Amino acid sequence: MAASLRLGRQGIVFGFRLSTYTKSLRPTSQCQEHVRAFFSSPCFLGVSALKVQMPALSPTMEMGNIVKWLKKEGEAVAAGDALCEIETDKAVVTMESNDDGVLAKILMEEGSHNVRLGTLIALMVEEGQDWKQVEIPPPDAPAPSAAPPATHAATAPVIAPAAFSSPPPPKEAMTGPLRLSPAARHILDTHGLDPKLVTATGPKGLITKEDALNLLKTSPAPKAQPAAAAPPAPRPVSTPAATPSPPGTRPNVPPLSVPGKPGAPGTFTEIQTSNVRRVIAQRLTQSKTTIPHAYASVDCDMAAVMQLRKDMAKEQIKVSVNDFIIKAAAVTLKEMPEVNVTWSGDGPHPLDSVHISIAVATDKGLITPIIKDAANKGVQEISAHAKALAQKARDGKLLPEEYQGGSFSISNLGMFGISGFSAVINPPQACILAVGTSRAELQLSEDEQTLRTQHLMTVTLSSDGRLVDDELASRFLHKFRTKLEQPQRMALA
Known part of the structure; x- marks a missing residue:
């Protein structure tokens, strides 16, 4: 994005x-x-x-x-x-x-x-x-009380001892105590590196993990001096010194692998979490811990949709099965406004419009661009919007209004061969529809004399039990299946 x-x-x-x-x-x-x-x-x-x-x-x-x-x-x-x-x-x-x-x-x-x-x-x-x-300005945040006189030691020498009550700064540019992130502190302690040698690039002089890794890359080799064993000594309190690990300077924790080198057994590699992934994790945790999920599944016969797609292709109109699913869900929500709601504070909040969120996988995580007023759009128009939004999502060019404010989500894993699954609700929405792949099955005809092939597709509705109970979810799925099995009638909705 x-x-x-x-x-x-x-x-x-x-x-x-x-x-x-x-x-x-x-x-x-x-x-x-x-x-x-x-x-x-x-x-x-x-x-x-x-x-x-x-x-x-x-x-x-x-x-x-x-x-x-x-x-x-x-x-x-x-x-x-x-x-x-x-x-x-x-x-x-x-x-x-x-x-x-x-x-x-x-x-x-x-x-x-x-x-x-x-x-x-x-x-x-x-x-x-x-x-x-151009001069580089100092940090906007107020420095510690003893730090400002350090830059004017000649005018206030009486405060100098307080400024150096902690280890003195090694460089002229550093006027306060060292500030290290937990990851940076771990890297420096693990490899016995002096934090005074690090060039801090974080906000307000914070030494970040990247700063520590940069120093590690420029170091000739991980230091293993006996004297360096003193700082991490308090950490392995319960481990006797008689059985030290080969790199004696490392603390009694799984060591961090060295960038650019093969990982040794027992080491681990830290992966920086992106802001997008962090927000996804927060929202999924919020959803599963605060929303009572209920699930209901139904099989839809997609034979009519398959035939209609072939007829449209003859006229150079290319649409996907997912476009029909979006249209069917939108029309069903329009007919059942009690499902087109969100949870707001202490009760349901009815929505005036039907905006369908479609899940798109990107290299940074899952994002749900929105097809607005989907019930009032034709299948061909929905197809054009879906393709454009999916491409913008993969290119990272979605605008906020294109992925915020949906009323109902659809997640389709059928193209990956998934037969059926249950999706996590996207709060504050009330429902999300999980779509699997279609499969061919032989069924007896109504006269029970011949066999016919059915193209069945399993869909599972995850619903917020506070807003959509089991009976309401069942009626929604029944209407949704009817529209998919008779796609020509959706144009009249």
Whole structure:
């Protein structure tokens, strides 16, 4: 999901005002900052510059990942040029510029994870300015009480001892205690690496897992000095020192495999969880723990649909079986509005429109683009919309309004040979229909004298027991099956 996003001087996206760019000027007499955002920061730049900050790209977004920078430092940026790709909790969005200038400094490199909203990710300067002279601002967050005097030790020497009550910073750029993520701390402890040697790229000087791995790649070999065994000593308290593992500096936990090398027995590899996968996990957990799922299945004879598809193909009209399923579900929901509901707070919330969510598998996870007002569309129109949305989902170009707000979901695994399954409800929707593959079966005709072939397809309705009880689910499936077995009648609905 790499929907195109244009950020400029207005800083307005999807109805939200974003603190995206601010402009800082330093007059000769008094420092005055002109801000194009909700909040301001001190004036610190030596040249006129544009601050590029992490924007809010969805209503639920709290942080984002920098996937890829599409411009390099020193490269000219024209209005409409793409700056970078940002992964939100919903999609990967391409951020574009409305201003002309030069990308002066990238502050958050590719692969930076969990960058909070408002964090400065890059600096731009106007055309004609020396982009190499731009000054890097300090973090916006207030530093510890003893940290500021460290940069002005000559004016406040009395506070210096407090500033060094913890291990002193090894570099001039570090003015506070080391901040490590749990993964980075584990990597450094495991391989006996000095955290003071790491170049921190995380927000507010945080040493991330990627920073630790970068140091590990540049190290000649994992250190196994006897003195390095002291830091992890408190961890294997119950393990006697008489039987140490071959790499003696490693703690008594499954060791982390070295990047670029074959994994040794007993090691493990950390896989970074994408924001999209994290949101999927949260919603599925919410669904299975808060929604009482009920299941009902029925077999549908698809012979009439198969024949109708052949007739339409002769007229160069290509539609899929899933298009008929979408149409049948939408028409059934229109006839049974008591099923077209969502759970809102303490009761059902009837919906005015029938919007069908279709599950599409992408390399980042499952996403459900929406075919709006599906009951009022023909099968051919549904087919065109479904193909376009599925392609946009795989390309990562879905807009938020194209995958938010569905009233009923359909998940079809028939193309993978799955005969039948039960799907998890997509909250706050009341139902999801799981569709399996069709199969040929011989059945006796009504006169019980001849055999005929049936193309049966099993569908399973997962319903929210608070909204759709067993009797209502059974009536829905009966109507749905009738429409699939008589597809010509759906055009009259």
